[in-house]
Amino acid sequence: MRVTLSDADRGTLAGERGEGARLAMSILVRMAEVVGAETLLDITAAHIDSSLYQGPSTLEFAERLADGGARVQVPTTLNVSGVDVGGWREWDVPADWAEPARRQMDAYERMGCAPTWTCAPYQTERRPEFGEQVAWGESSAVVFANSVLGARTERYPDLMDICCAVTGRAPAAGLHLRHNRRGQLLVDLSRLPARLARDPSFFPVLGHWIGARAGERIPVLDGFALAPRDRTGPAGTLDPSEDDLKALGAAMASSGAVALFHWIGLTPEAPDLDTAFQGAAPESAIRATLAELARARDDLGSGLADDDGLDLVVLGSPHFSLAEFAALARLVAGQRRHPEVRLLITTGRAVRALAERAGYLDALDAFGAELTVDTCILTTPMLPAEIRRLMTNSAKYAYYAPGLLERAVAFGSLADCVASAIAGRVVRDDQAWTA
Amino acid sequence: MTRRTFGAPEPDGAPEPDGAREPGDLPESVVLTGQSVVPGTAEAALLYTTEPLSFWGGYDPDTGRIIDRRHPLAGRNAAGLILAIPATRGSSTTTAVLLESVRNGTAPAAIVTAGSDPVLALASVVASEMYGRPIPIIALVAADYRRLRTAGHVRVTDVGQVEFVSGSGVSGSRAARPARRR
Numbered sequence: 001m002r003v004t005l006s007d008a009d010r011g012t013l014a015g016e017r018g019e020g021a022r023l024a025m026s027i028l029v030r031m032a033e034v035v036g037a038e039t040l041l042d043i044t045a046a047h048i049d050s051s052l053y054q055g056p057s058t059l060e061f062a063e064r065l066a067d068g069g070a071r072v073q074v075p076t077t078l079n080v081s082g083v084d085v086g087g088w089r090e091w092d093v094p095a096d097w098a099e100p101a102r103r104q105m106d107a108y109e110r111m112g113c114a115p116t117w118t119c120a121p122y123q124t125e126r127r128p129e130f131g132e133q134v135a136w137g138e139s140s141a142v143v144f145a146n147s148v149l150g151a152r153t154e155r156y157p158d159l160m161d162i163c164c165a166v167t168g169r170a171p172a173a174g175l176h177l178r179h180n181r182r183g184q185l186l187v188d189l190s191r192l193p194a195r196l197a198r199d200p201s202f203f204p205v206l207g208h209w210i211g212a213r214a215g216e217r218i219p220v221l222d223g224f225a226l227a228p229r230d231r232t233g234p235a236g237t238l239d240p241s242e243d244d245l246k247a248l249g250a251a252m253a254s255s256g257a258v259a260l261f262h263w264i265g266l267t268p269e270a271p272d273l274d275t276a277f278q279g280a281a282p283e284s285a286i287r288a289t290l291a292e293l294a295r296a297r298d299d300l301g302s303g304l305a306d307d308d309g310l311d312l313v314v315l316g317s318p319h320f321s322l323a324e325f326a327a328l329a330r331l332v333a334g335q336r337r338h339p340e341v342r343l344l345i346t347t348g349r350a351v352r353a354l355a356e357r358a359g360y361l362d363a364l365d366a367f368g369a370e371l372t373v374d375t376c377i378l379t380t381p382m383l384p385a386e387i388r389r390l391m392t393n394s395a396k397y398a399y400y401a402p403g404l405l406e407r408a409v410a411f412g413s414l415a416d417c418v419a420s421a422i423a424g425r426v427v428r429d430d431q432a433w434t435a
Numbered sequence: 436m437t438r439r440t441f442g443a444p445e446p447d448g449a450p451e452p453d454g455a456r457e458p459g460d461l462p463e464s465v466v467l468t469g470q471s472v473v474p475g476t477a478e479a480a481l482l483y484t485t486e487p488l489s490f491w492g493g494y495d496p497d498t499g500r501i502i503d504r505r506h507p508l509a510g511r512n513a514a515g516l517i518l519a520i521p522a523t524r525g526s527s528t529t530t531a532v533l534l535e536s537v538r539n540g541t542a543p544a545a546i547v548t549a550g551s552d553p554v555l556a557l558a559s560v561v562a563s564e565m566y567g568r569p570i571p572i573i574a575l576v577a578a579d580y581r582r583l584r585t586a587g588h589v590r591v592t593d594v595g596q597v598e599f600v601s602g603s604g605v606s607g608s609r610a611a612r613p614a615r616r617r
Contacts, residue, residue, distance in 0.1 A: 023564055026564060027557070027560055027561060027564060030556075030560045031553065031556065031557055031560060034472055034551060034553050034556040034557075034560075035553050049527065049528070050531070052528065052531070054496075054528065054531035054532060054534075054535055055496060055531075055535040055538070055539075056535070056538060057531070057534045057535045057537070057538040057565070058531050058534065058535070060538075060565065061534070061561065061565060064565065137527060138527075139527060155527060156527065157527035157528075157529065157530045157553070157554045157557055158527055158528050158529075158530045158531045159530045159531060159534065159557060159558075159561050160530070160557050257524060400492070403492050403503070403504070403505075404492050
């Protein structure tokens with residue numbers, strides 16, 4: 001299949017805009033053929049995951065583009081980096097790893113990307129509007145952009161997102177096209193008890209459970225009583241915050257490859273079932289039960305039981321938001337962590353600045369918490385060997401830490417994590433989860 | 436990215452379609468024709484599995500060893516072999532890990548998939564642009580993919596064919612089962 005290119009595309013492919021842009025367009029055109037796109041479409045923004053250092057090849061790729069004069073054609077944000085430039089020496093990052101990782105960061109900045117260094121750019125940067133065509137990398141950001149914002153992006157793999165950004169183009173395929181955004185898997189939440197609405201870990205647990213069942217399909221959630229949008233409804237109904245939806249999507253994109261979900265009455269492409277499924281019947285349906293979700297909650301832990309000792313409580317995957325800093329500051333106020341348990345928060349530099357201005361960091365300092373910006377425990381080799389036992393409220397951290405970091409992990413709510421950091425052992429409130 | 440599937444392969448442990456074959460008694464004429472996603476030629480032993488693989492956290496680019504401990508091929512080394520995996524899964528950083536393995540000379544000689552997998556294709560396309568060394572990638576339909584189970588050495592051609600050179604390959608779903616049981 002041949003891809004129909006515009007005159008400008010052909011010019012870029014012929015090297016009229018330099019070698020870097022030619023390389024990017026060449027990759028883009030070959031990939032458009034692979035995915036069966038008939039044409040390329042214009043994008044208006046990009047978010048780049050390729051900036052993450054994986055070894056000499058990813059640095060060489062970045063420098064080949066940057067040295068070849070490639071410059072992003074649309075506003076472009078950067079995902080987590082390999083190093084916290086100001087703070088990596090405080091952790092166990094090897095210097096011979098930090099140096100090339102830093103050079104790779106520089107290459108992406110030279111291409112004109114904004115040094116946002118966060119997996120949650122939507123927390124501080126301009127958000128794509130409903131229906132806007134963008135090219136985003138980072139699975140948790142992709143699912144947020146598609147589902148919560150209603151923007152349109154594929155789940156771009158590393159090395160491809162930057163090719164889209166420097167050409168301003170993307171293959172017209174996949175989730176860029178409306179008919180591919182039709183719901184596929186109906187997820188019935190109507191059997192779940194209303195009290196789950198009061199436990200914020202409901203969202204990562206639900207996402208973990210759905211992702212494992214959805215795989216790459218588009219789930220459509222329905223059946224849980226939602227608070228009216230004007231907030232006049234009865235207490236106890238579900239009123240998900242953006243952080244809840246961030247956690248839900250990131251979990252689905254970890255245990256599964258979900259790039260888009262719909263939630264009837266909540267997300268912008270799902271005012272009702274008929275719209276979410278675009279008039280078709282669901283391909284299949286599943287029903288969530290309390291027992292299944294309680295099992296999924298336990299499944300997020302690995303190698304740690306309640307009351308076991310802990311080395312580190314880690315929060316912020318995706319990156320901690322300002323609202324989460326506010327909640328954490330309230331929870332830790334006037335208290336101090338257990339001397340043998342460290343508390344680490346991972347966030348972006350912009351949110352840290354906001355949290356500092358808002359005064360939230362004073363309470364965290366007093367508690368003994370530490371902050372790492374621009375990266376996370378999964379993407380930089382920062383954890384010292386003696387830290388073996390982690391606890392987190394993030395389904396994404398909980399999912400990847402055992403395999404990638406070979407650490408034991410416990411999962412709980414934010415309040416559970418704080419209680420555990422104080423007690424020095426895993427403490428979890430199971431009330432909402434027992435029948 | 437959108438994966439175009441031609442149907443999912445059977446899970447590991449699916450019953451054999453016919454009686455078990457002795458190694459080497461395949462007819463020499465077996466040629467499976469699929470889509471040449473990234474053209475190229477290679478001939479090597481086949482490493483076969485029905486379990487998707489994430490290269491990030493699953494493939495060591497320094498050695499070519501499969502390191503995902505939950506994967507049936509865990510502990511096998513795919514460097515220089517023809518790797519048959521139905522698809523990639525999980526992280527989109529798979530492309531970077533595979534590119535790194537091409538640079539290190541630890542990549543598979545070719546990859547055969549069930550349905551076309553754009554993440555693998557991207558790694559190969561970038562490897563071609565960067566190092567002049569694309570990994571040939573062939574997408575078979577699911578039924579043909581399953582026939583690879585009995586293959587030993589295979590040859591892939593740049594028109595999307597997989598030719599059986601001999602039987603009794605390295606498989607992650609039959610003879611190599613102990614790797615999974617641990």
